Amino acid sequence: MMMIDRRLIGEVDWILLGLILLQSLVGVFFIYSSTNFLPGAYHVRQLIWIGVSLVALLLVLAVDYKFFVSLSGYFYGLMVILLAMTLVFARLVAGTKSWITLGLMQLQPSELAKIVMILVFARLFAEYKSAYLTTQHTLGALLVAGVPLLLIIAQPDLGTAMTFLAIIGGAFILAGLRKKAIVLLVLAALAIGVGGWTIALKDYQKKRVTTLINPAGDPRGSGYQVIQSKIAIGSGGFAGKGFQKGTQSQLRFLPARHTDFIFSVIGEETGFLGVFVVILLYFALLARMFLSVAKARDRAGVYIIFTASLLIAFQFLVNILMIIGLFPVVGITLPFLSYGGSSLLASFVACGLVLNVKMRRFANV
Amino acid sequence: MPENRIYEDLSLVQRRANTVFWIVAAMIFLALSYYWKVQILEHKKYQGLAEANRTRMRVLPAPRGLIRDRKGGILADNRASFKVSLVRENVKDEASSHAAICRLLGIDEPTLRGRIDLHKDLQPFEPIIIADGLGPDDVAPIESRRLELPELVVESEPQRFYPGRGLAAHVLGYLQEQTPEEVLARPNRKVRPGEMVGKTGVEREYNDVLRGDDGKVYEVVDSLGRVHGTTPATQNPIQGGDIFLTIDRDLQAEAERSLEGREGVVVALDPGTGRVLALASSPTYDPNRFITRFTPKEWIALMSDPDSPLENRAIRGLYAPGSIFKLVMSMGGLGSGMITESTTVYCSGSIQIYGATRHCWFAPGHGAMDLSDAIKNSCNIYFYTLGRRMGIDTIAQAASLLGLGRKTGVDLVGEKEGLVPSEGWKRKTLKTPWYPGETISVAIGQGQLQVTPMQIAAMTAMIAERGKRFRPHLIGGALEPPAVAEEPPASGTMSRFTPAEYEGVIAGMWRSVNEGGTGQGAKVADFDACGKTGSTQTMSRESAERLKRAGREVKTHSWFSGFAPRVNPKIVVTVLVEFGGGGGTTAAPVAVRLFDLYKKDLATKLEATK
Numbered sequence: 001m002m003m004i005d006r007r008l009i010g011e012v013d014w015i016l017l018g019l020i021l022l023q024s025l026v027g028v029f030f031i032y033s034s035t036n037f038l039p040g041a042y043h044v045r046q047l048i049w050i051g052v053s054l055v056a057l058l059l060v061l062a063v064d065y066k067f068f069v070s071l072s073g074y075f076y077g078l079m080v081i082l083l084a085m086t087l088v089f090a091r092l093v094a095g096t097k098s099w100i101t102l103g104l105m106q107l108q109p110s111e112l113a114k115i116v117m118i119l120v121f122a123r124l125f126a127e128y129k130s131a132y133l134t135t136q137h138t139l140g141a142l143l144v145a146g147v148p149l150l151l152i153i154a155q156p157d158l159g160t161a162m163t164f165l166a167i168i169g170g171a172f173i174l175a176g177l178r179k180k181a182i183v184l185l186v187l188a189a190l191a192i193g194v195g196g197w198t199i200a201l202k203d204y205q206k207k208r209v210t211t212l213i214n215p216a217g218d219p220r221g222s223g224y225q226v227i228q229s230k231i232a233i234g235s236g237g238f239a240g241k242g243f244q245k246g247t248q249s250q251l252r253f254l255p256a257r258h259t260d261f262i263f264s265v266i267g268e269e270t271g272f273l274g275v276f277v278v279i280l281l282y283f284a285l286l287a288r289m290f291l292s293v294a295k296a297r298d299r300a301g302v303y304i305i306f307t308a309s310l311l312i313a314f315q316f317l318v319n320i321l322m323i324i325g326l327f328p329v330v331g332i333t334l335p336f337l338s339y340g341g342s343s344l345l346a347s348f349v350a351c352g353l354v355l356n357v358k359m360r361r362f363a364n365v
Numbered sequence: 366m367p368e369n370r371i372y373e374d375l376s377l378v379q380r381r382a383n384t385v386f387w388i389v390a391a392m393i394f395l396a397l398s399y400y401w402k403v404q405i406l407e408h409k410k411y412q413g414l415a416e417a418n419r420t421r422m423r424v425l426p427a428p429r430g431l432i433r434d435r436k437g438g439i440l441a442d443n444r445a446s447f448k449v450s451l452v453r454e455n456v457k458d459e460a461s462s463h464a465a466i467c468r469l470l471g472i473d474e475p476t477l478r479g480r481i482d483l484h485k486d487l488q489p490f491e492p493i494i495i496a497d498g499l500g501p502d503d504v505a506p507i508e509s510r511r512l513e514l515p516e517l518v519v520e521s522e523p524q525r526f527y528p529g530r531g532l533a534a535h536v537l538g539y540l541q542e543q544t545p546e547e548v549l550a551r552p553n554r555k556v557r558p559g560e561m562v563g564k565t566g567v568e569r570e571y572n573d574v575l576r577g578d579d580g581k582v583y584e585v586v587d588s589l590g591r592v593h594g595t596t597p598a599t600q601n602p603i604q605g606g607d608i609f610l611t612i613d614r615d616l617q618a619e620a621e622r623s624l625e626g627r628e629g630v631v632v633a634l635d636p637g638t639g640r641v642l643a644l645a646s647s648p649t650y651d652p653n654r655f656i657t658r659f660t661p662k663e664w665i666a667l668m669s670d671p672d673s674p675l676e677n678r679a680i681r682g683l684y685a686p687g688s689i690f691k692l693v694m695s696m697g698g699l700g701s702g703m704i705t706e707s708t709t710v711y712c713s714g715s716i717q718i719y720g721a722t723r724h725c726w727f728a729p730g731h732g733a734m735d736l737s738d739a740i741k742n743s744c745n746i747y748f749y750t751l752g753r754r755m756g757i758d759t760i761a762q763a764a765s766l767l768g769l770g771r772k773t774g775v776d777l778v779g780e781k782e783g784l785v786p787s788e789g790w791k792r793k794t795l796k797t798p799w800y801p802g803e804t805i806s807v808a809i810g811q812g813q814l815q816v817t818p819m820q821i822a823a824m825t826a827m828i829a830e831r832g833k834r835f836r837p838h839l840i841g842g843a844l845e846p847p848a849v850a851e852e853p854p855a856s857g858t859m860s861r862f863t864p865a866e867y868e869g870v871i872a873g874m875w876r877s878v879n880e881g882g883t884g885q886g887a888k889v890a891d892f893d894a895c896g897k898t899g900s901t902q903t904m905s906r907e908s909a910e911r912l913k914r915a916g917r918e919v920k921t922h923s924w925f926s927g928f929a930p931r932v933n934p935k936i937v938v939t940v941l942v943e944f945g946g947g948g949g950t951t952a953a954p955v956a957v958r959l960f961d962l963y964k965k966d967l968a969t970k971l972e973a974t975k
Binding site: 131170173174175230231232233235236237238267271272275276283286287290291293294296298299303305313316317320321324 | 373375377378379381382383385386389390392393396397399400401403404405407408410411412414415
């Protein structure tokens with residue numbers, strides 16, 4: 001089980017793996033472009049993280065995903081402990097407690113929690129054969145997802161919490177939602193939303209939502225990022241201002257340009273042409289991931305492929321909509337392209353799981 | 366999982382997954398169309414915005430609140446000044462730019478470079494302050510060369526100014542620039558790099574009140590960083606809150622004058638409230654001399670001065686209390702029931718204790734002494750005998766009840782606790798047993814005993830108030846805490862002293878000043894002062910006696926601590942003069958100057974109310 005078969009290597013989806021690496025390298029280019037004048041050699045660090053993530057992905061491939069699924073209970077326990085510890089021990093960075101330091105590295109446990117949730121949900125629904133979701137099963141799944149979700153909200157890291165909702169929602173859609181259930185869930189979400197708005201959301205978070213509706217209302221505060229990002233993208237035009245020539249990004253008008261706003265740099269420096277190419281590559285990547293569900297040998301495999309793909313798709317969509325002002329600024333990175341080790345690692349491992357399911361489609365290996 | 370799963374019908378879930386994918390695909394297409402709209406259709410608009418409309422935020426620093434004395438006199442003010450900042454992004458040629466800047470501002474290149482390095486993590490468009498505290502004449506040549514040097518920004522800035530020069534310097538403290546590291550270490554505090562923050566004293570203790578809220582102005586700049594006007598969305602700075610101190614400027618000035626040329630401390634308190642009326646620590650310094658962000662030579666000289674003028678000796682100087690400690694012995698003796706006011710001890714000038722001969726400071730001997738005689742004459746033999754009876758732990762308890770060995774809680778950072786030795790303390794820290802002979806040294810305030818002048822002042826205030834203890838504080842006005850007597854922490858068998866016991870000790874203190882005792886130098890007509898002197902050896906008793914025999918003068922630290930009047934006390938004065946000689950001859954006259962001034966002040970106030 002632990003050994004990888006020669007026959008299996010032939011089953012690896014090399015095209016998908018190639019697309020992932022290609023996207024990551026595109027990211028390195030623009031990280032370099034937006035940070036080369038700063039100390040810290042971000043592009044080199046990102047390259048190292050790509051190497052680390054690739055190794056992690058290959059390790060994930062070596063083990064049958066069913067083994068991971070069977071261990072998901074333990075992973076879940078570990079994750080909850082780690083998230084709780086993060087809350088207690090993490091230093092406050094930019095008002096949130098989401099980073100823990102492991103030796104030289106800094107990790108964001110909430111990023112890795114996404115992977116664990118994929119496995120946990122695969123396990124929860126592996127035996128679920130009814131055409132539609134029962135109330136009992138819904139509540140059970142919500143309870144399981146709720147504990148880590150609350151711990152992440154407490155950090156507070158609303159961006160990651162939202163991606164959790166994507167995983168939960170994806171699993172529910174797959175299990176089958178009746179109209180009544182949809183109505184109930186929407187009502188519950190509304191109730192939590194309104195309640196959260198009045199009780200839990202910090203002022204700055206509320207501002208981000210109101211800014212979406214009217215960015216000009218607060219051009220120096222939370223609207224600043226969106227306005228500057230939109231100026232960057234719009235001024236890129238058809239062919240862009242050229243590599244390392246973006247005035248918005250080079251003159252530091254664009255905040256967080258190597259992390260959450262990397263796509264704005266691409267938009268400014270390579271124009272619509274670059275945007276089109278990157279989005280096209282992303283479309284190919286997502287199609288390759290999603291359509292792999294046909295190759296899954298069992299229900300757990302389908303859930304893994306689907307939730308992992310949805311996780312990447314959700315972050316991608318939210319990010320490219322956020323930086324152009326169609327979604328509130330929630331701190332969601334662009335998978336593979338944004339600078340950041342934890343996010344890169346999580347995205348690679350998620351794809352590793354998809355590749356894993358796909359290469360073991362012929363069952364009993 | 367059983368192997369037959371491979372034959373499971375997964376078509377339903379797979380169909381649903383495919384549906385979701387196509388929804389995602391549709392959204393990607395919509396997103397792409399929006400990018401088309403922004404990048405192609407609206408390109409001109411955004412290009413214009415990128416070229417011309419660059420706005421930047423500039424901070425308008427809030428003036429700090431004023432610090433006033435109890436009568437409203439200004440101790441810390443603000444004055445207009447200019448600062449010059451460098452915007453690295455606008456530097457065209459580093460070498461020639463730096464040379465020109467150094468010439469204009471009269472600074473040397475290494476200083477400039479060091480300054481830039483300190484703030485290298487700031488964004489290149491963020492200004493780095495390279496000179497401050499400038500007058501209009503200093504910045505005129507820079508203003509006139511604005512076009513040649515777009516990298517320089519001249520801004521006005523309110524600067525701290527202490528009109529009294531060194532007056533109450535140790536109370537007020539001083540400001541220093543917040544370094545980038547300090548800002549990072551406390552991300553929650555709304556302090557920006559380059560801001561001047563209180564580092565010691567009241568400036569630090571009440572920094573949050575004094576600092577106010579910075580304003581903001583948004584400037585439209587072009588690609589060269591030239592300002593093309595401000596947007597209306599500005600936020601005006603809000604000056605920090607003024608604070609009133611309990612300090613009396615006249616008393617403070619008198620206290621500082623009386624210490625001029627000497628090293629020492631004067632603390633004056635209002636015993637009924639704990640208000641600090643004067644706190645002088647000498648030598649002192651003029652905080653105006655180094656109020657800039659740049660470390661001039663004077664600052665370095667102050668830091669390395671062996672007389673440590675920056676130290677606030679009143680709360681950080683540790684001294685042996687000497688004969689002042691006889692007040693603690695007296696209270697403890699009465700409180701523990703070892704003596705009564707009428708217990709007498711015969712002083713023949715020397716005594717044999719634990720196999721060693723100990724001398725009284727008055728070689729012929731004082732004769733038969735009761736408690737108030739012993740305090741009046743500061744008789745060592747009496748207190749040697751009392752110390753032997755009490756034992757070190759009872760002494761330590763009495764000292765603790767009077768607030769020694771712990772902070773007084775005055776609102777200044779860095780206060781020291783001092784030390785009251787005990788058997789347990791010695792076993793724990795020095796790992797050696799307590800020797801009875803050490804008790805005898807402690808009985809006259811020597812040995813390992815260490816106190817701060819503030820502790821002695823607070824203790825004297827507690828005696829003056831017959832046991833009521835008010836936390837000494839500097840903050841007055843609206844922020845002043847209500848005067849509530851503090852409960853001393855219970856220690857051992859003595860829980861608190863009775864008013865009668867205080868009266869017994871006060872009787873001795875009154876006689877010391879008014880009936881020709883050691884404190885007679887502190888006598889003030891019609892002000893009924895009570896006090897106790899002290900002279901503490903700054904070396905071991907043996908070497909001091911040896912030097913004395915050799916005819917060499919041994920200067921001791923001199924203490925006086927007292928209050929006036931005896932009934933309804935109004936003021937406590939504690940004086941310590943380092944190497945001042947006898948407490949009666951050096952420290953007591955300093956106290957007289959303050960008693961006198963305060964008496965006159967009270968008289969004029971009385972006059973005014975009539």
